Amino acid sequence: MTTIQCFFLGTPQFTKDDHALKLTKAKGIALLVYLAVERTTQTREQVMTLLWPDSLPQAARKNLRNTLWDIGKTFDEDVVEVDGDSLRLAESVWVDIHPFEDTSPAADSSQVSRLEEVVPLYRAPLADGLSLLDAPDFELWLTTQQQRLDRHYLRLLDALITVHRAAANWQKVINYAQQALIYDNLQEPMHQALMEAHARLGERAQAVRQYDNLRAILAQELGVVPLPETESLRTAILNGHIQASPMSITAAAPRPVKKAASASSPFVGRRTERAVMDEALQLAATGQARIVLLTGELGIGKTRLWQQWSATLPETLTTLETRCLDNTQSLPFAPLTRLFSQATCTQRLSQASTAISATWLAELSRLLPEIKELRPDLPEPADLPPEEERGRLLEAFIQVLRALNGHTTVLFIDDLHWADQATLDWLVYLIDRLRNESLLVVATYRVADAPAQLVHTVATWKREGQVHHLPLERLTLIxxxxxxxxxxxxxxxxxxxxxxxxxxxxxxxxxxxxxxxxxPSALADLIQTRLDRLSGATQQVVQAAAILESDIDFETLRRTSGRGEEETLNALDELLEATVLIEGQGVYEFSHPLVGAVVRDGLSTARRQFLHRRAAEALETAFSSNLPAVAGRIAAHYTAANLPGLAAQYAKMAGDHAMGLVAFTEAVTFYRQAYDLDPTPTRQMDLAEALFLLPGALDEARVTLQQALNSFEANGDRPNIVKACLMMAFSYLPSGEGDKIIEWVERALPHLEYITDPAAEARAHFFLGAGGFRIGRSMKEAEEHLAEGLRLAVEHQLSEAAMNGWFELGNLNLQRGDFAKAREAFQQSLVLAQTGQNIYQEAICHNNLAYTALLAGDLDQAHTHIENGLAFADKHALMLPRQYLYSTRGEIALAEENLDKADQWFRQAIIEAEKFDNPIHAANIRANLALVARRRGDLDEALTLLTQAQKVVARVSNPHLQTQIDLWLAELHLQRGEQAVAKQALARAEARLAGANRRGLQAWAKQVRASI
The missing domain is CATH 1.10.8 (Helicase, Ruva Protein; domain 3)
Incomplete structure (x- = not known):
């Protein structure tokens, strides 16, 4: 039987029946390494995204096929098993990684032979020398796996040293300790083991030299001196007092940390404040959402007041606590992630998960992947427009909060001045959404540190009378x-x-x-005096804690400090006893933020940079399966460590993560950080894409994208020139500026001829068609572009592009007045939306089919489609389409002369349109409300509404709606007997319709002309 062996622990090597094979292509080696380490089946999409991130899908698929062929040719056997879309390493292939990482690092004498068998497998770091500069995500993955296997190697060596030390096998202790120091020369216990082993073998001079080496390394790398235990060992060796029996060493399994005595201080005063909080709770219990804001300087007792007051709350209330942190204020929804990740909350969520719609849990799983572990049956979150996604995520938190609560929910948020923008937006949404429910929000913040957004938010709450503001004063002498x-x-x-x-x-x-x-007279000096009393190793651990700052778990703290498990545990005991740190639910934090700040301020620049690098590496290891969630923190650490390349990669990853959470403010922050660290035009285009989605940043987005485009043009980067031009064209679509759309597409066209990108080509034709008919160009020309885009989409199986193309073609025929063709096009788009499970598009197609039927005079079909659309939107909790569905429902009621119903639906539609900042559609709805007023005989109100709508649409290029409004104005002025003004309105409409192929509007204009 053929035996294939892959050796990845070191420079990759391959053998078949003990004969060496040579696989030359780096991507082939990378694919085998990835499959070997992951062990599970991987999809083609995952592999292509990892190894060929910048290639177009077709090119990536071709590259993967070629790579698999090259591997098969090298081994002359199916080393990689391919099953449809899935890839995995064949089970018959032997890989050195598997026995190596399957061996437990337990210090057990019965396992010595197994340990000594697998340790030599580790020749060097995983896939040593392999580099894929064009695949940064693979580079990050490889670095993380190298660090993980490095640590496992060190644990195996530590286990061997422990066993041989206990058996007084001193030469083996030396051998394995030296191997361990090759990979991490900062392990002081290994230096201690070498010192003792040399001394036990009578090599006292060598033992002292080992101490001198350690002292030099610590001074150079960490700026510290050896621990007192090491000094004592050196003294014992020099004096000849080394113990006759081997020194014991604790096994690797961590022991429990000793609990500190209660750090709770007596509580005095604040009776008035507690009475106000009691009153707010009573109001909340009656169904009036209330907010209590505790403000004051650092150390004034805001959090302590909450702790004292909340301790008296009855168990029937649902009390949830979270906090904002200085180092996470750019991470989207950081306090909410912290809240819903807590063990108690996760347990409640698990119990209540069956009562929560799968829709909301799926949305929340974007932020909390652990939800998928509770409910593996959940669907993937729907692919929706950014505005819809954002609203659904905000609502998902509300729905889960409701499922967790009892009669009244009390939510506490500490240090709100450090809240990220996404969390503040959610808090505003929460208070508005649950204003008539039993909710009490208690928050603390420092007024001097409050950002502008928080100041404005608090001012709004105060105007609405929902806030109890309690500024905490200093204690009186009594x-x-x-x-x-x-x-x-x-x-x-x-x-x-x-x-x-x-x-x-x-x-x-x-x-x-x-x-x-x-x-000391200063508080910081007072804290520093207390810190100076800590032992040397404990000071190093507390320095690492200060760099990590938030959610400090044992393993991450140990890795950052560079200390062993026993040393870290002893240090934690001391820090808890001294109330420097406090413990809760498996993590540690400083007893007061000022303590951590004092520690950080006392670090030298070199020491701070070193610890930030180790903190970044520790977080990479701890979150290797979910790096995007902490990418922002890792980027901050690498930035502080003066490693801009790595910092930029993680800032980009954090920006992508924020975009996935529709947290555009945070995405802009991270993309800007990535660009500042590594100023490439691609990173600048990422920033522009996020800015386009950030309200109020349109001009900055276009300037940023223009700068990136200039660089792409200077570099002759045609694919990115096309991408940037089409992105710019798309930015003019919502405002209907067809001339700008066409201008930017035409700038891309010469470059499209030199690249193979059918998706971009189809998009260009769609934009030319959409832009053309929006500004009144030839309908025939616009239709030809849309048809060509559809042909490309169908030919290259671009289903989403085809869906959008059919929809745009439906809109064109609707404006042309060809209702049969419009209905056919919308129906095609609907089928593709249903096939692709695009729920937003499905709802919009129902709306447009209803509107088409209405214009065609088929009210029964109009009712059928609009009711289907409304029911579908309710079923899937869609919010964005409601502005269109409600207004179409209003137009149907208007056609049936049910004026009250029409008025009701139109007013609901305006609320939705304004909620999503859609002034053009809001203007269209106001024009329809004018028709209701006109039918009721209120001609003044009708004129006011039409004039308001006219002013809004005059700011954009939307000839169809502008013409409709002018024709309505002409009819209204005729009804009011204002012939001259009616003629002016009609003349404007006729000027736009001259030469246009808009049969419905042209027939309407003729009717008005006949009336005049």
Missing amino acids: EATELITALGGDVALIEQLYTKSAGNPYFLIELNRAGSEDT
Whole structure:
């Protein structure tokens, strides 16, 4: 039987029946490494995205086929099993990674032979020397896997050292400790093991030299000195007092961290504030959503007040807590991720998941992948327009919150001044959406640090009378005396302590803790004095904690500090005992933010950069299966570590993640960061794409994209020239500026001739068609472009492009007045939407089919389609299409002379249109409301509404709607007896219709002319 072996732990090597094989192409090696490490079946799409990210789909598929053929030719056997769209490494292939990583690093004497068998498999880091500069995501994946396997190798060596040390096999201790230091020379326990082993073998000079090496390495790399234990070991060796029996070493399994004594301080004062909070809760319980804002300076006791008050709440209430952090304020929905990731919340979510619609859970899984573990049956989130996606994600949080609550929900958000924009937007949505429900939001923030958006939001809440604002004052002397007495402090020092603290509770507690001898006058100096009392190893661990800052788990802290498990556990014991850190639900945080700030401020530049690099690497390891969720944090660490290349890659990943969460403010922040770190035109185009989606940033988006385009043109980068030009053309589509659309497409056309990109070519034709008929150009020419785009879409199986093409063709025929062709086109688009499960397009197709039937005079069909559309939107919780569905429903009611119903539907439609900032459609709806007013005989109201609509559409190029409004105005002025003004309105309409192929509008204009 043929034996194929793949050796990836080091420079990749391949053998078949012990004969060496040579696979020369890097992508082929990369594919085999990826399949070997992942072990599970991978889709072609996953592999193509990883290895050929910049290639067009057709080119990527061809590259993958060629790579698989090259692998098969090299091995003369099916090393990679292909099953339809799936790829996996054949089970018959032996891979060195598998026995290596399947071996447990337990320090067990019965496993020595197994350990000594697999350790030599590790020749060097995974796929050493392999590099794919054109596949950055693969590079990140490979780096993460290399680090993971490096650590496993070190754990295996540590287990061998532990066993041989216990058995006094000192030469083997030396051998394995030296191997460990080759990969990480900062492991002080390994240096200690070498020192002891040399001393046990009578090599005292070598033992001392090992100490000198360690001291030099620590000084150069970390700027620290060896630990006291190492110094003691050196002294014992020099004095000849080394113990006769081997030193014990703790096994790798971590022991539990000793719990610190309660850090809770006595609570004094704040009676008025607690009474106001009680009152707010009572109002919330009656179905009036309330907000309590606790503000004040650092250390004033905002969080402490919440803790004291919430401890008295009855268990029947649902109390949820989260906080915002300085280092996550650019991560979208960071506090909500923190909230819903908590064990208690996840448990509640698991219990309530069956009561929550799969639609909302699927949306939430964008942010919380662990939801898929609770509900693996969930569908993928729907592919929707950005505005719809954003609304659904905001609503998803609301729905889950409702499913978790009892009678009244109390939500606490600490340090709201550090909230990201997406979270603030959700909070505004929450308060508005649940204004008549039993909800109390309590938030703390520092007014001096509040961003403009938070200031404006609070001002709005205050105007609406929903806020109870409680600025916390400093303690009075009487309250300070009560606090110091409760702490068991010296009563004689109360006035001195009060003067120094100025009544700040946290400062007062720290002063009391420090005692009376040589007490610093500044709070930061006071904290530094307490930190200086910590042992050397503990100071290094707390420095790592200060760099990590948030959600500090044991493994990430250990990796960042560079200390072993035992050392890190001992340090945590000391930090908890000293109340520098506090523990909760498996993570650690500083007892007060100021403590972490003092630690960071005390670090040298070199030490800070080093720790930031280690923090980034630790997070890469901890979140290797979900890097996008922490990419923003990793980018920040690599930036602080002065590694701009890696920082830019992660900033780009964070921007992509934010775009997936429709958090455009955060996406812009990350894409801008990536561009600043690595200023390439591609990164600039990423930034422009996000800016286009950010309200109010249209001009900046176009300037940014123009700059990127200039660079692409200078570099002769035709594919990106085309992409940028079409992106610019698309930016003019919502405003109907057809001349600009056509101008930008025509700029792309010469470059399209030199590249093979049918999707871009189809898009160009669609834009030319859509732009043309929007500005009144020849309908025939526009139709030809749309037809050519459709031909390309069908030929190249571009189903989404075909769906959009048919829809645009339907709109063209609708404006032309050819209702039969319009109906056929919309029906084709509907079928493709249903096939592709595009729920937004399906709802819009129902709307346009209803509108077509209405114009054709088939009210029964109009009712059928509009009811189908409304029911479909309700079923799938779609929000964006409602503005169109409601207005069409209103027009049907108007055609039936049901004026009250028409008025009701139109007013609902305006609310939806304004919610999604769609002034053109809102103007169209107002024009229809004018028709309702006219039918009721209120001609003044009709004129006001039509004039408002006319002013809005005059700002854009939309000849069809402008002509409709002018014809309505002409009819209205005739009814009012205003002949001259009616003629002016009709003349404007006729001028637009001259030479146009818009049969319906032209027939209408003739009727009005006949009336005049």
